[in-house]
Amino acid sequence: MSTAPTTAPSPGPDATDPPAPPRRAWTLLRPLVLRLHFYAGVLVAPFLLVAAATGFLYAGAFQAEKLLYAHEMYVPVGETKLPVSQQVAAAREAHPEGAVAAIRPSPADDESTRVMLSGAEGVDADHTLAVFVDPYTAEVRGALEQYGSTGALPLRTWIDEFHRDLHLGEPGRLYSELAASWLWVIAAGGLVLWFSRRRALRKVRGTAGRRRTLGLHGTVGVWAALGFIFLSATGLTWSTYAGAHIDDLRTALRQATPSVSASAGGDHGSHGGTAGAGGGEGQGVGLDKVLAAARSEGLSDPVEIVPPADASSAYVVRQVQRSWPTKQDAVAVDPASGEVTDVLRFDDHPVLAKLTRWGIDLHTGVLFGLVNQIALMALTLALILLIVWGYRMWWQRGRGSSFGRPIPRGAWRQVPPRVLVPLAALVAALGYVVPLLGVPLAAFLAVDAVLGEIAYRRGSAQEA
Numbered sequence: 001m002s003t004a005p006t007t008a009p010s011p012g013p014d015a016t017d018p019p020a021p022p023r024r025a026w027t028l029l030r031p032l033v034l035r036l037h038f039y040a041g042v043l044v045a046p047f048l049l050v051a052a053a054t055g056f057l058y059a060g061a062f063q064a065e066k067l068l069y070a071h072e073m074y075v076p077v078g079e080t081k082l083p084v085s086q087q088v089a090a091a092r093e094a095h096p097e098g099a100v101a102a103i104r105p106s107p108a109d110d111e112s113t114r115v116m117l118s119g120a121e122g123v124d125a126d127h128t129l130a131v132f133v134d135p136y137t138a139e140v141r142g143a144l145e146q147y148g149s150t151g152a153l154p155l156r157t158w159i160d161e162f163h164r165d166l167h168l169g170e171p172g173r174l175y176s177e178l179a180a181s182w183l184w185v186i187a188a189g190g191l192v193l194w195f196s197r198r199r200a201l202r203k204v205r206g207t208a209g210r211r212r213t214l215g216l217h218g219t220v221g222v223w224a225a226l227g228f229i230f231l232s233a234t235g236l237t238w239s240t241y242a243g244a245h246i247d248d249l250r251t252a253l254r255q256a257t258p259s260v261s262a263s264a265g266g267d268h269g270s271h272g273g274t275a276g277a278g279g280g281e282g283q284g285v286g287l288d289k290v291l292a293a294a295r296s297e298g299l300s301d302p303v304e305i306v307p308p309a310d311a312s313s314a315y316v317v318r319q320v321q322r323s324w325p326t327k328q329d330a331v332a333v334d335p336a337s338g339e340v341t342d343v344l345r346f347d348d349h350p351v352l353a354k355l356t357r358w359g360i361d362l363h364t365g366v367l368f369g370l371v372n373q374i375a376l377m378a379l380t381l382a383l384i385l386l387i388v389w390g391y392r393m394w395w396q397r398g399r400g401s402s403f404g405r406p407i408p409r410g411a412w413r414q415v416p417p418r419v420l421v422p423l424a425a426l427v428a429a430l431g432y433v434v435p436l437l438g439v440p441l442a443a444f445l446a447v448d449a450v451l452g453e454i455a456y457r458r459g460s461a462q463e464a
Helices: 025-068 084-094 154-165 170-196 209-237 241-252 287-296 351-364 369-396 417-433 435-463
Strands: 099-104 113-118 128-133 140-146 303-306 315-319 330-333 340-344
Touching: 025 154, 025 170, 025 369, 025 435, 084 099, 084 113, 084 128, 084 140, 084 287, 140 154, 154 170, 170 209, 170 241, 170 435, 209 241, 209 351, 209 369, 241 351, 241 417, 241 435, 287 303, 287 315, 287 330, 287 340, 417 435
Parallel strands: none
Antiparallel strands: 099 113, 099 303, 113 128, 128 140, 303 315, 315 330, 330 340
């Protein structure tokens, strides 16, 4: 009689082991975010480094030009300011070339009046020659080339154009748009990666080597990330390609920035017109009555007077204070009668138009003056340090070749379709709106796929 075995055979793993828990979507996405953050940082960092360095210089240029051009910008305080027309006449006597494009009467007791001339010899077509006049004596204190609505003088203009386009014109603007397009991606990816790390791995104190570099990189990056995202978003608003898409969207939403009607007869039903630069000094009632009419509508200093572009146009007087509180009201004044024909208040601007104005002014350092400029310098310095630490971490990872060892590829294959498909659709939409994000990303994916296929075939050949 056979006996039963005293011990039962152990069951297979399928019988007793609990099913493996499904991996969370973030666990699968983290390697993909890490790879994107790594490659974007390595490849875009040189452009970001130039943008950060020139941005640092630009933020400091506001105070530098006050020192460098103090003789032209500032005057001894006198008793009574002369009529604006008399100051313009003095400027035209000293510089009869070109035409008067705009006049900025002395905005403070110790500041000069600026008479801007277009078409002056030796001045770029999109710049003006600013003639500085003492408002108390009508003495011409000098003339400097000026650019932009903030009245940038030669030093700040040179740095501004270097920051924007490397002095290469429109083609050069691609560099700054590329940097702005990727900065928010790198910053957001870094935030996600840092907060997904265990708290014990984030500390800097008591660490060394690559871990210390990572700690410094992550800590500074977390504190500065929101500032980087802001700089990226506001920089894109006036970029070439993404900026055009943003303008189209604002127009479709009826959120475009309005402008006062420059028609001499007035057109209160539309704010679509703009005044051009003309040689209209001395037309009709004259500058003094035009300025008085604008003052009667509450336009306090600083203001800019733009002469009529032609016989059918009006004077446009607009406030030009970009610092807080923003003063951006504008009026049109009939040159024949001196009557105000149109009024546009900044309070009446659409919400997105106001946000765009404030965003750009905060980006350029004028909204909160010196405090704004110091904050921008700190942000750009932080970005420079992060780039240096980022490259150092790459080097410290060990060298698989002459460069640092890259992040392993293939992470996207582990992402489930329910996550990957919507993510790909979102990236495609972003790539359309921000083409200098989409095109380089598509090129990177194509090159990465080709390199991966080559590596796979080499491995298969060696095994065979």
